[in-house]
Amino acid sequence: MGGTKPKVMQRDGVTATGYLMLATFGWLIYTFGPAIPLIRDGLEISRTLASLHSVTFAIGIVVAGLAASLTIRRIGRASTLRLGLLLVLLGVVGLSIGSLLSVGALFVTLAAAGTAGLGGALANNTAIAVLSDHHGDLSPTVLSEGNALASGIGLIAPLALGLAAASILTWRPAMLAIFLLLGLVAWLLSKSSSSQAFTVVPAAQTSERLPSDYWPMWFALIACIMVEFSVVAWSPDLVRDRLELGPGIASALPSAFLAGMFIGRVAVARLSLDTDAKRLFLASLGLALIGWVLLWATTVVWLALLGLALTGLGAAGQFPLGSALLIRTAKGNTDRAVGVMAAGLGAAAGAGPFVLASLADGLGIYLAFLMVPACLIAAAVLSMVSTTAPKTESGHS
Known part of the structure; x- marks a missing residue:
């Protein structure tokens, strides 16, 4: 309403725990x-x-994602988050050690990757549900702000990986640095786990169906995640092929994408206070498409960096805004909505890089990257079909 005062977001220990968990998953x-x-x-x-x-x-x-509601119902949100932290630790250690084995290395690294994904998602999904319930109408702003922090932390991750890979250390220490973040999350959780956002689990949520309004944005968000993970995973290969760069330097270039995401999410966190989230979501798709065109067309390093940054700037708002829209359509069924969302996004995170890699093995990495605009256009169409998705002008009541 025009005469009401804007809501003020209160950041506390629960907020800090959720934000740091998002940052840890980002790393x-x-x-x-x-x-x-x-x-x-x-x-x-x-x-x-x-x-x-x-x-x-x-x-x-x-x-x-599929097990989230049941796990939370059985052991609670705080214990689910702790379980996730432990699984991430085991997965990262397994990935680092397994890749050094002379026999069975691929089997071990694949199993470790699955363990890390399981633990990271359990903890991250819980953090999203906690933040959404704790902040209510301000969840688009909170999720954008939390994901901005995740992008800021993640910004240095490929850079650290690239620097380590170019040295005698190899890439492993950069990945193992996540131990510090895991420890900080566990410490913050010990201080805030008694909060209502961690302890309240509405049992009825686990048996309710999600409304039809949920699904168009769900598919749109899947397309966006396919783009994000494909660009992060395979843009180093694209620039190695097109710009003839070394593997260490190429592995660090996704930092430009993450820099764009960081800046974009800081901006989205402010814009979402009084701008319709659907409008911001569509604008982000258009900006990402512009960035892709520049990245795909150039053979100049600084233009490739600019293209990656613009693509990241556009991608910045897609997950936080889309997930906030999804959760709002669930009408209070937060844990189930986040779990189903995470299951779809997990499939997209794997399908995107896999499909692009398969296309690259057959067509070359350059033509394979045409998958990116196809996904962005599909996301725009699906989000426009979702006419019943609520507005998220959370700055006003």
Whole structure:
């Protein structure tokens, strides 16, 4: 309403716990994705086989999404988050050690990738549900702000990976640095786990169906996640092929994409206070498409960096705004809505890089990247079909 005062977001220990968990998951996925080509080099396997790491990682995310409601109902949100942290630790250790084995390395690294995906998604899904319930109408702003922090932390992840890969250390220490973030999340959780947002689990949610309004945006968001994970995983290969760069430098280039995401999410967090989330979502798709055109067409390094940054700037609002729209259509069924969303996004996270890699093995990486605009256009059409999705002008009541 025009005469009401804007709501003020209160950040507390629960907010800090949720934000840091989003940042931790960001470090995981943004070191994991660029590490796939390096794992491929070390194991001397094809792009298709290497992309199976994305598939098993995604399978873990899907399983976490499907099991989220039941797990939370059985052991609670706080314990579910702790379980997720432990599984991430085991997965990252397994991925690092398994890639050094002379026998059975691929089997071990694939299993470790799945474990990391399962744990990361369990913890991240819980954090999203907690933040959404804790902040209510301000969830679009909160999720945008939390994901801005995740992008900021993730911004240095490919850079750290690339620097490590170019040295005698290899990529592994950059991925193992997640231990520090896991410890901080566990410490913050110990201080805030008694909050109502962690302890309240409406049992009725687990048996309710999600409304039909939920599904068009669900599919649109899947298309967006396919783009995000494909760009992070395989843009190093694209620039290596087109710009003739070394593997270490190429692995660091996705930092430009993440820089764009960080800046974009800071902006979206402010814009979403008094701008319709659907309008922002469509604008983000258009901006990402412009960035892709520049990245795909150029053979100049600085223009490729600019294209990656613009693509990231556009991608910035797609997950936080889309997920806020999805959760709002669920009419209070938060844990189930987030779980189903995560299952779909996990499938998309694996399918995107796998499909692009398979296309690249057959057509070349350059033509394979045509998948990106196809997904962006599909997301725009699907989101426009979702005419019943609510407005998220959460700055006003």
